[in-house]
Amino acid sequence: MKRTAKAHWSGNLKEGKGDITTQSGILNHTNYSFKTRFVGEETGTNPEELLAAAHAGCFTMAVSAALTEKGLTAQALDTEATVQMEGLSITSVHLYITGQVDGLSAADFESITKDAEKNCLISKVLSIPINSEAYLLV
Structure with missing residues (x-):
């Protein structure tokens, strides 16, 4: 592909x-x-915003895949990716996810998201610090 x-x-x-x-x-x-x-004076995108969108999408799909493997289906997963720049360098990405998943504990949700943080395809190609926060909504 x-x-x-x-x-x-x-x-x-x-x-x-x-x-x-x-x-x-x-x-x-x-x-x-x-x-x-x-x-920020005009409407349009930029490479960092596109990277954030790609990472948010990839990470969220990786969480969904892990839930599917456990026989679970999310009612909702919402991720915000923040790409941090210092000067002309991207220095980190922070992923913030909330999820609604019946039959899943908050600890298991956090474990799944930490695995996705390290193993989604976009995370794997970046050589910068990546961290995440996970909140399971009940």
Whole structure:
């Protein structure tokens, strides 16, 4: 399996603009620029936000897979991924997940999420600290 995305850029770093398109078409010439990345003055995305989205999605699916292996189904899993930058370096990712899963203890939920934190595909390719918090909603 291969997944692709394309990026286009015109202009210099601070005033230039680009767009990103994904193979699925869900992102189709989506704006990104210095301003969307570092200033926040215009609507668009940035690489760090896309990394956070990819990590949140991958991690949440890994938690769901582990629940499925235990014969459990989540009513809801909600994850927020925060990518931390210092200067021009991504220094860490923090994953915050809440879940509604009947028949599961909070301790088991935390154990499952800690495994997913280390073993989801996005976590495996990052060489930065990754940590998570898990809250099981009852």
